[in-house]
Amino acid sequence: xxxxxxxxxxxxxxxxxxxxxxxxxxxxxxxxxxxxxxxxxxxxxxxxxxxxxxxxxxxxxxxxxxxxxxxxxxxxxxxxxxxxxxxxxxxxxxxxxxxxxxxxxxxxxxxxxxxxxxxxxxxxxxxxxxxxxxxxxxxxxxxxxxxxxxxxxxxxxxxxxxxxxxxxxxxxxxxxxxxxxxxxxxxxxxxxxxxxxxxxxxxxxxxxxxxxxxxxxxxxxxxxxxxxxxxxxxxxxxxxxxxxxxxxxxxxxxxxxxxxxxxxxxxxxxxxxxxxxxxxxxxxxxxxxxxxxxxxxxxxxxxxxxxxxxxxxxxxxxxxxxxxxxxxxxxxxxxxxxxxxxxxxxxxxxxxxxxxxxxxxxxxxxxxxxxxxxxxxxxxxxxxxxxxxxxxxxxxxxxxxxxxxxxxxxxxxxxxxxxxxxxxxxxxxxxxxxxxxxxxxxxxxxxxxxxxxxxxxxxxxxxxxxxxxxxxxxxxxxxxxxxxxxxxxxxxxxxxxxxxxxxxxxxxxxxxxxxxxxxxxxxxxxxxxxxxxxxxxxxxxxxxxxxxxxxxxxxxxxxxxxxxxxxxxxxxxxxxxxxxxxxxxxxxxxxxxxxxxxxxxxxxxxxxxxxxxxxxxxxxxxxxxxxxxxx
Numbered sequence: 001x002x003x004x005x006x007x008x009x010x011x012x013x014x015x016x017x018x019x020x021x022x023x024x025x026x027x028x029x030x031x032x033x034x035x036x037x038x039x040x041x042x043x044x045x046x047x048x049x050x051x052x053x054x055x056x057x058x059x060x061x062x063x064x065x066x067x068x069x070x071x072x073x074x075x076x077x078x079x080x081x082x083x084x085x086x087x088x089x090x091x092x093x094x095x096x097x098x099x100x101x102x103x104x105x106x107x108x109x110x111x112x113x114x115x116x117x118x119x120x121x122x123x124x125x126x127x128x129x130x131x132x133x134x135x136x137x138x139x140x141x142x143x144x145x146x147x148x149x150x151x152x153x154x155x156x157x158x159x160x161x162x163x164x165x166x167x168x169x170x171x172x173x174x175x176x177x178x179x180x181x182x183x184x185x186x187x188x189x190x191x192x193x194x195x196x197x198x199x200x201x202x203x204x205x206x207x208x209x210x211x212x213x214x215x216x217x218x219x220x221x222x223x224x225x226x227x228x229x230x231x232x233x234x235x236x237x238x239x240x241x242x243x244x245x246x247x248x249x250x251x252x253x254x255x256x257x258x259x260x261x262x263x264x265x266x267x268x269x270x271x272x273x274x275x276x277x278x279x280x281x282x283x284x285x286x287x288x289x290x291x292x293x294x295x296x297x298x299x300x301x302x303x304x305x306x307x308x309x310x311x312x313x314x315x316x317x318x319x320x321x322x323x324x325x326x327x328x329x330x331x332x333x334x335x336x337x338x339x340x341x342x343x344x345x346x347x348x349x350x351x352x353x354x355x356x357x358x359x360x361x362x363x364x365x366x367x368x369x370x371x372x373x374x375x376x377x378x379x380x381x382x383x384x385x386x387x388x389x390x391x392x393x394x395x396x397x398x399x400x401x402x403x404x405x406x407x408x409x410x411x412x413x414x415x416x417x418x419x420x421x422x423x424x425x426x427x428x429x430x431x432x433x434x435x436x437x438x439x440x441x442x443x444x445x446x447x448x449x450x451x452x453x454x455x456x457x458x459x460x461x462x463x464x465x466x467x468x469x470x471x472x473x474x475x476x477x478x479x480x481x482x483x484x485x486x487x488x489x490x491x492x493x494x495x496x497x498x499x500x501x502x503x504x505x506x507x508x509x510x511x512x513x514x515x516x517x518x519x520x521x522x523x524x525x526x527x528x529x530x531x532x533x534x535x536x537x538x539x540x541x542x543x544x545x546x547x548x549x550x551x552x553x554x555x556x557x558x559x560x561x562x563x564x565x566x567x568x569x570x571x572x573x574x575x576x577x578x579x580x581x582x583x584x585x586x587x588x589x590x591x592x593x594x595x596x597x598x599x600x601x602x603x604x605x606x607x608x609x610x611x612x613x614x615x616x617x618x619x620x621x622x623x624x625x626x627x628x629x630x631x
Contacts (some may be wrong), residue, residue, distance in 0.1 A: 002110065015092075042071075049066050108114050130156035137171060138167045156195065161180060165180075216519060270344045272344035286312075301326070353366065364591065388434070389491055394413050403539070417570070418567075444478075499563040500555075
């Protein structure tokens with residue numbers, strides 16, 4: 001009804017404007033006759049362009065585009081209709097030009113005014129209700145966020161702050177860019193602002209970290225919009241605000257992936273992930289799913305973890321063929337059955353026991369069995385069943401290890417190296433022996449299962465204290481998605497036998513991490529105390545990314561380097577398998593034997609160790625000697 005009235009009004013005004021509002025009698029009669037032809041024709045065209053499926057409350061440029069096209073088509077059709085029907089009417093040509101302009105103005109303008117009225121009233125920008133808030137950043141994300149904030153009764157946007165001098169003094173959606181980021185304390189005080197939103201998703205990590213620090217200095221609570229990757233994926237909207245997390249303080253710049261190469265590696269192939277329910281394994285599954293594998297095989301020992309990742313993947317990738325399999329990597333019969341049935345072309349081996357103190361006491365032999373024997377079982381099966389690429393996820397704790405977990409992962413690396421045949425002049429055809437083994441080392445990931453972050457959060461929730469083992473202890477950190485993406489990239493680049501080392505950035509003091517988390521939780525160090533408890537069994541004060549006798553080579557990717565580590569051979573592997581096949585060993589015996597298998601292993605002084613004579617007797621019958629340990 002609105003557009004019918006608009007069509008009548010636009011056609012009448014076109015005639016009136018043509019004759020300067022002094023319409024001759026003969027043209028007034030003609031105007032009345034043409035109504036019966038023009039208005040129905042225009043309404044039919046408008047209906048065909050779906051102008052009445054939209055909701056005016058949410059009218060947008062897409063609706064304006066449809067109005068423009070519909071009016072343009074009607075403007076072309078009207079004279080064609082009069083010519084085909086041979087109606088004895090003389091329509092001024094200027095009317096045919098003025099009419100569509102008026103029609104677009106009336107139809108589009110009324111929708112715009114209605115939306116403006118529904119969202120905030122004609123004077124919405126002057127509203128005084130809601131929590132006053134400043135937005136840091138004045139780019140696309142800030143502009144999109146501003147529309148949602150202005151439509152909300154909970155917020156009152158008072159201005160933007162941005163370091164771009166060309167933007168200062170200008171306006172976005174009627175709101176002024178007040179100054180640069182450094183003026184935050186002054187602006188917050190002047191406008192009574194206690195909350196600030198950081199809308200800089202595409203800025204570098206250093207810029208975002210600076211913005212967060214400015215918020216802390218100004219003593220205002222900082223919220224932030226989702227990350228650039230989340231926005232690009234379409235999973236999250238700009239308006240989905242969240243509190244600042246440690247990832248924002250310690251996060252790093254986005255990983256640039258060779259998407260074309262990764263599609264070539266995985267698209268249309270069967271990809272298998274062991275330890276699929278763990279922190280890294282589950283993220284690997286999400287990352288792999290983006291590259292359209294024919295099948296994604298999830299192999300996991302924990303029933304609940306497997307169920308959880310299966311449900312997540314089904315929700316996020318409904319078209320993906322997912323096969324969820326319970327199994328232990330040490331169970332050779334189960335592993336062979338899975339390999340035989342699904343024939344994976346690419347494997348990511350993430351299954352491992354990784355908790356350092358837990359593996360150091362009472363569970364040392366299980367760490368060896370799972371991390372070493374489990375890796376050999378899966379890797380050998382991959383070789384026998386013609387897997388093209390086998391990527392093993394290792395750890396920085398494998399470098400000059402001081403704990404059983406790190407030593408076991410170093411042995412797992414050497415197992416894969418021993419299985420890797422020398423590179424032939426030409427690539428081997430797919431089949432047994434053609435598998436290329438690639439190892440990837442990285443440090444701690446934020447928020448992983450068993451990491452320090454959940455422990456700190458729980459301690460803060462209880463009112464403290466937050467316990468830190470040592471005031472000088474440092475660790476390297478990266479986010480779980482970044483770690484998984486770099487594992488994929490290393491898997492693509494690896495040709496067989498390489499150990500890739502991820503660029504981990506600068507080490508972070510755990511005590512600083514605790515202080516940041518206390519502050520982000522809204523407390524001070526006076527309210528939540530920090531206590532030092534001493535290093536735990538097997539724990540290093542500093543982590544390393546390369547062993548003393550290792551060097552690295554650069555790769556085309558700036559976040560990946562190749563470690564040139566000590567190699568192992570088939571004879572060494574045979575001896576190792578005899579050892580790990582033993583029924584059971586005590587913790588002290590395991591640590592003693594590890595000093596022979598991994599010469600760079602230096603047990604933490606907090607952990608007892610039997611003497612070398614006992615260690616030698618422990619490995620009797622295996623042919624193990626100090627020299628063979630250095631194969």
